[in-house]
Amino acid sequence: METKLLKIEGMTCAACAKAVERISKKLPGVVEANVNFATEKLNITFDETKVKLLDIQNAVEKGGYKALVETSNKTLKIEGMTCAACAKNIERVTKKIPGVVETSVNFATEKLNISFEPAKVRTSDIKKAIEKAGYKALEDESNVDIDRETKEKEIKALWNRFVISTIFALPLLLIAMVPMIAEKLKYELPAFINPMVHPKIYAILQLILVIPVMITGKKYFIVGFKSLVRLSPNMDSLISIGTSAAFLYSVFAVFQIMFMGNVDYVMYFESAGVILTLITLGKYLESVTKGKTSEAIKKLMGLAPKTAIIIRDNIETEIPIDEVEVGDIVVVKPGEKMPVDGEVVEGNTAVDESMLTGESMPVEKKVGDRIIGASINKNGSIKYKTTKVGKDTALAQIITLVENAQGSKAPIAKMADIISSYFVPVVIGLALIGALAWYFSGETGVFSLTIFISVLVIACPCALGLATPTAIMVGTGKGAEYGVLIKSGTALETAHKIKTIVFDKTGTLTEGKPKVTDIVTVEGVNEEFLLQLAASAEKGSEHPLGEAIVKGAEERNLELKKVDNFKAIPGFGIEVTIDGNKILLGNRKLMIDSEISLEKLEDISNKLAEEGKTPMYIAIENKISGIIAVADTVKENSKRAIEKLHAMGIEVAMITGDNKRTAQAIAKQVGIDRILAEVLPQDKANEVKKLQAEGKKVAMVGDGINDAPALAQADIGIAIGSGTDVAMESADIVLMRSDLMDVPTAIQLSKKTITNIKQNLFWAFGYNVLGIPVAMGVLYLFGGPLLNPIIAALAMSFSSVSVLTNALRLKGFKPLT
16 A cells, blocks of 8 residues: 655635545545645555556546645755765665655765655654664755864864874885885895894884774774675775775784794785875865865855844844844945845945846945845945845845755766766775786785785775766856856756757847837827827836836826726737727737728838837727837847857847847847747747757746746746746746846856866776776786885875866856956
8 A cells, every 4th residue: 555645736625625535536546535625735545556646646637636746855964975985875775765756965065965755754764764874964054154164173183184194104104115125225224124133023013003093094994894784885995995904914914923933924014004094185185175166155155244233122233144034124334244135215325246146336226126135235324124034035045056056966977976886896896806816827915915905995986976066066156156056967067058049038138128219190199198098008017118108108297097907918918998998009910910900100110110119009999099119228248148159159049029120120239140029928938949849959048927938948048137036946047147148158157067077077987997907907917017005095095186176177267258
């Protein structure tokens, strides 16, 4: 039996709930079905062998409702991961939990994003499963100060371990290597470190020096062997097996020297000690470098002030920012930061919003204007009413968006993920094969042991695991710095493949603030009367063209008339009744469909359209009365942005509801390649689909509600910052500013990041593909040198650091100008 909790959409009353129950119970195999109308949930128990969940969902949908599996999304901080194999192990463990829908671990950010059904599994169950696997799962409560403190402690602990290890490993290496060097230089060694004179002292001295190094590196052995016992070996397993083999063999050699008098045994203490020291150095450098990759998010988190001054009982009171509530009146003096989002109620000032939007010039603010939290008040004292606090503020949403992007995976990482999951067991197998092959070919046990240790130590799954997420972290962080918010690794990767970009016209290519430029009337109709009628009809409109007509009437101090029977005709215009007369206001299509003769006005309309103006026809009682032309100015950087996109080999199209002549005039001004004119709002997504059918990767840039379906349909949806929340929700990339130069910047950032990822993957794969055969003795086979385990450890330590350092090069990214 299976029990599921489904979210039911479309219920309007208790009768609907009963209907859903009835539909569900009719299905064969359904044992019980209960619908709670208040919570809009269906709790259903069914026999999976007789009915599938999809059958239940389809049956409910046929009844006119929608049944969705109730899932919860959670982000957990994971402690105890040492390499990419650990990340894959946690994914494997959590995927096995009944009720878990999807799970993804990002090794670079040390976070688990998990989607699960709360009815079947609790967060505590997930945490227990992770802890059982040898790791620790904590609630992800992003706090810049705590995060910084934790990271600093971790870095300090690694540095201390490295220093202690070095203090003992350095003399250990000297004692081990000096006899060989002295022999070559024919130099007489002091008796106490001469293995030929005092072999027992020489052996005991090395054993004494290696023990502190082994104790300092105990974490590698605890984690490594635990993972091995659980049959999920990781990088620590490779280190612990390799160094343990060297140490145990050397202890056996000491026993032979001390008690059996056999001085021919070779000791590997220096290999064990130096390998652990170099691995710790690598971990220290990796931790420092990983910290730098997440600097962007730390900067964002550190932007908001810790306190706010609010007015309570007419007294200015300073309180922690967490205690600020919606509706509070906040006082901000010159030079101070705005604590939360709000609306100005008193005063005037200029505000620096550059840290959030990338806009360099301060923005003037007066009563009624919007305030963004964390922006800086430049010169005037203001009071503003808070509208959004806590996680609802613009800054908090940006941080969440960037965190989600940095924690997401790009499709390019799939191959590395697959290899990481099999990497460690394969390496252990290769180490055994290599060692045994050399031993049975006639080489000594010491030689075979060298091969075994070298293969284990040189292999590095970390470089594979860090190759993609670190570049995504730096890339998305850099984008946020310039006001380009990329929502996911998938969006970041797809953007570099874009071949066609479709721009919405109004509010995207143009300012979205049109003005009335011409009023043309037929004989007997007064200009002001026509404008008065049109403005009265458009009074409640949110369309920029309608707002322009209303503003034009207000500028002439015209009194607006009462409107009856308002009817919007999307993509065509409006129909209203004023003073008992039927008024039609809209485009040519509306007039033709209404069988209204345009008389001589059509030629004038065409001429206005060719000048880039949008002509709107007005008909009174089915007779044409005149035209009101509205023009919108092209944004300052539209032409330059399109030139940059052309230089990148990208085709640019414009989509608009305007007639072809107006569209062509605007397109000519900015250098557009392709015009999609007279497109109804609901058809924009279809136009994008048609372009995709040509085999092109298409991006859509828009700002309005009617752009949302097209943004969702496009391979990449780009919403501009001045746009609506709906458009931004549907988009893959959000531009905080209205500057279209940010579009080529987003594409360029994607190209640079993907190039960086490819370089990282090439190095990570190349290092292992070349390093492992060398460690197995391929060069020695052809008369070359045999790889020393110490050199193998050094190479492994710096492979991860090199990948991280390469990712950090993205911090030098500069947007197109």
